[in-house]
Amino acid sequence: MKVLMALSGGVDSSVAAAELLRDGHEVVGITMRLWGGDSDTGCCSIADVDDARRVAQQLGIDHLVFNFTDDFDRHVVDPYVQAHRDGFTPNPCIECNRHLKFHRLSERADLLGFDAVATGHHARIVDVDGVRYVARGHDAAKDQSYVVHMLPQRELARTLFPIGNLTKSEVRQRATELGLRTAAKPDSQDVCFITHDGGRATFLGSRISFRSARVVDADDGRDLGSVDAIEMVTLGQRRGIGLLGGGPKRYVVGIDHATHTVTVGDESLLSTDAMSVRSVGWAHEAVVGEVRVQCSAHGATSLATIGSAADGGVVVQWHEPQRRVSPGQSVVFYDTSDQRVLGGGIAE
Amino acid sequence: MMPFLADQFANPSGSHRFARAARQAVDEARDLVAGLIGCRPGEIVFTSGGTESDNTALRGVAAVRPGQVVCPATEHHAVLECVTGADGAVVATDATGAVHLDALAEAVPGASVVSVMAVNNEVGTITDLAAVSAVVRRASPDAVLHTDAVQAPSWLDLRDLWPHVDMLSLSAHKFGGPKGVGVLVVRDGVRFAPLLVGGGQERERRSGTHNVAGIVAMAEALRLTDLERVQSVPRIAALRDRLVDGLLAGIVGVHETVERSRKVAGSAHVCIDDIESESLLFLLDEAAVCASAASACAAGAMEPSHVLAAMGVPRTRSQGALRLTLGRSTSDADVDRCIEVLTEVVQRLRRRS
Numbered sequence: 164m165k166v167l168m169a170l171s172g173g174v175d176s177s178v179a180a181a182e183l184l185r186d187g188h189e190v191v192g193i194t195m196r197l198w199g200g201d202s203d204t205g206c207c208s209i210a211d212v213d214d215a216r217r218v219a220q221q222l223g224i225d226h227l228v229f230n231f232t233d234d235f236d237r238h239v240v241d242p243y244v245q246a247h248r249d250g251f252t253p254n255p256c257i258e259c260n261r262h263l264k265f266h267r268l269s270e271r272a273d274l275l276g277f278d279a280v281a282t283g284h285h286a287r288i289v290d291v292d293g294v295r296y297v298a299r300g301h302d303a304a305k306d307q308s309y310v311v312h313m314l315p316q317r318e319l320a321r322t323l324f325p326i327g328n329l330t331k332s333e334v335r336q337r338a339t340e341l342g343l344r345t346a347a348k349p350d351s352q353d354v355c356f357i358t359h360d361g362g363r364a365t366f367l368g369s370r371i372s373f374r375s376a377r378v379v380d381a382d383d384g385r386d387l388g389s390v391d392a393i394e395m396v397t398l399g400q401r402r403g404i405g406l407l408g409g410g411p412k413r414y415v416v417g418i419d420h421a422t423h424t425v426t427v428g429d430e431s432l433l434s435t436d437a438m439s440v441r442s443v444g445w446a447h448e449a450v451v452g453e454v455r456v457q458c459s460a461h462g463a464t465s466l467a468t469i470g471s472a473a474d475g476g477v478v479v480q481w482h483e484p485q486r487r488v489s490p491g492q493s494v495v496f497y498d499t500s501d502q503r504v505l506g507g508g509i510a511e
Numbered sequence: 512m513m514p515f516l517a518d519q520f521a522n523p524s525g526s527h528r529f530a531r532a533a534r535q536a537v538d539e540a541r542d543l544v545a546g547l548i549g550c551r552p553g554e555i556v557f558t559s560g561g562t563e564s565d566n567t568a569l570r571g572v573a574a575v576r577p578g579q580v581v582c583p584a585t586e587h588h589a590v591l592e593c594v595t596g597a598d599g600a601v602v603a604t605d606a607t608g609a610v611h612l613d614a615l616a617e618a619v620p621g622a623s624v625v626s627v628m629a630v631n632n633e634v635g636t637i638t639d640l641a642a643v644s645a646v647v648r649r650a651s652p653d654a655v656l657h658t659d660a661v662q663a664p665s666w667l668d669l670r671d672l673w674p675h676v677d678m679l680s681l682s683a684h685k686f687g688g689p690k691g692v693g694v695l696v697v698r699d700g701v702r703f704a705p706l707l708v709g710g711g712q713e714r715e716r717r718s719g720t721h722n723v724a725g726i727v728a729m730a731e732a733l734r735l736t737d738l739e740r741v742q743s744v745p746r747i748a749a750l751r752d753r754l755v756d757g758l759l760a761g762i763v764g765v766h767e768t769v770e771r772s773r774k775v776a777g778s779a780h781v782c783i784d785d786i787e788s789e790s791l792l793f794l795l796d797e798a799a800v801c802a803s804a805a806s807a808c809a810a811g812a813m814e815p816s817h818v819l820a821a822m823g824v825p826r827t828r829s830q831g832a833l834r835l836t837l838g839r840s841t842s843d844a845d846v847d848r849c850i851e852v853l854t855e856v857v858q859r860l861r862r863r864s
Contacts, residue, residue, distance in 0.1 A: 194810075194811075196808065196810050196811075196812035199808075209809050209810050212810040212811060216811070227793065228807075228810055228811040228812040229789055229812060230789065230808070230812035230813050230814065232812075271789075271790065273863065274790055274860060274863050275790060275793055275794060276794075
């Protein structure tokens with residue numbers, strides 16, 4: 164097959180490219196230019212593009228760079244900023260996968276005559292009775308099925324995850340054997356457009372005006388302090404909410420943008436039996452009944468019964484009380500064997 | 512240039528016989544280049560290329576003269592960055608990329624240095640340097656007038672350009688010479704702060720050991736380019752006309768960016784509807800037709816063209832920009848193949864999108 168291999172400049176995509184070549188595919192490497200500003204997180208900076216290009220040269224494949232900065236701004240950065248303004252906790256890496264990798268890039272690949280797009284994600288694609296599903300990668304600790312959960316059938320039919328069957332150490336070993344310069348490069352962990360020294364505060368601070376909020380006690384409503392930016396507060400947060408030391412541990416249990424109030428209380432107040440999920444997409448057909456649900460990139464899954472809500476969303480009934488999920492975070496449904504992605508959406 | 516990469520490797524700044532031989536090679540190259548530009552040998556400063564020449568002109572003059580730096584919006588980044596980086600004035604251009612003379616007259620009073628390119632590298636527009644010079648001299652008699660003439664040598668006689676300006680940039684690899692070497696011509700009496708200080712080469716104007724091989728090659732390349740120009744230009748213009756006419760006839764929704772009477776012979780620039788340049792260039796490359804659309808950023812991705820934006824071309828149109836350059840080695844067969852490949856590629860892209 165003729166495969167367009169997305170090279171991020173990291174070791175996973177480097178080895179994925181090598182695997183494709185080993186399997187006899189015709190491979191062209193491509194790095195997407197997504198963020199035009201400062202970047203020091205190990206994804207998308209000019210240094211990363213250089214790494215990607217050198218790996219491509221080492222493997223003997225062509226390397227292209229596509230400018231998708233407009234789409235990235237429109238589908239990832241602007242919604243990220245807007246979400247904070249509106250009081251949600253977005254996951255930009257998921258939106259990048261949804262709109263950039265598995266739409267803009269796969270569309271471009273199709274246009275240019277490629278049979279598939281490949282990425283270095285630790286995930287697999289399995290076929291069950293003729294239907295494709297994203298499945299967890301072989302290395303459970305590194306599994307990234309959560310961040311690529313959204314692929315519909317159309318994308319699954321033209322996507323490859325070449326390192327899904329390898330463990331992380333096998334990936335690094337292959338990279339070392341091949342003499343790839345990225346063999347020992349640390350994994351990128353954070354959002355590509357938020358720098359380590361500036362952080363979210365600097366990024367958002369120049370784009371939205373922060374509003375301060377009172378911090379009040381959940382039990383008796385008394386004032387406990389204030390925060391400078393309600394937009395930076397997340398459900399479940401314990402630090403950085405302007406509380407003096409001592410006393411019982413308090414967590415953010417409520418954020419009210421209308422009244423500019425952050426409510427803090429005991430951890431037990433973060434517990435819930437149910438949640439609503441909107442903007443739900445399914446790998447195949449809508450599912451109801453018993454599933455396992457994962458609410459963060461490296462979180463464990465919990466058993467739940469899901470059903471459809473009147474507004475088209477999904478209602479999740481936990482079998483055991485679970486920590487409330489910050490609105491805006493992605494929620495992914497797995498089959499009961501905890502291997503296959505059935506669908507996913509956004510927590511309300 | 513080969514002998515100077517092999518056994519004639521001496522540094523021309525030395526005093527022994529080998530240095531003298533290298534020195535003579537540089538001196539002869541200087542005389543040759545000066546003759547082809549119509550300037551004095553002492554007005555030639557050898558540099559590492561067009562970017563250094565442009566930077567020296569703008570930043571070097573601005574460092575010793577009061578006033579703003581000014582340039583049109585269609586300049587190459589090597590000039591534009593110097594101007595925007597110094598909070599200078601960027602002047603609007605018309606739809607062909609030529610600077611609005613009225614706007615220029617308003618922007619230049621009190622300027623330290625004004626820079627207007629002789630030929631635009633993206634769309635090929637030729638500047639009426641005589642008219643620009645007249646405006647600048649009248650509105651800002653104390654300003655230094657510089658021209659980036661990097662794209663000019665294959666198409667225009669540099670001897671016609673030099674009289675109108677105080678400084679002029681050239682880059683060897685644009686006229687058949689090697690990369691990494693260029694010229695800044697500086698009219699006697701025009702002062703500037705050197706970008707590179709050290710050993711004092713080039714009469715203290717540009718320190719650094721001479722790129723002897725590059726300089727020798729550049730002079731020879733300029734000599735040959737000047738020699739061939741008069742005959743080449745009409746031949747290449749005819750090929751270009753056939754190419755663009757072929758595209759206009761064979762593909763729906765192709766727009767020639769600048770009318771031919773305003774541009775150099777070897778420049779073919781069009782905008783194609785419903786096509787993205789990145790996709791087009793990829794498929795052309797696969798068919799061994801190597802073209803470009805706009806400049807690349809530091810990461811290697813294509814940037815939207817600032818030249819087309821300055822000319823008022825809407826993004827929807829400029830996103831389908833295509834630049835094809837023709838030169839000495841372009842043949843009829845090349846033109847035919849290019850038309851054939853482009854027609855097929857555009858059809859293929861439109862069918863699938």
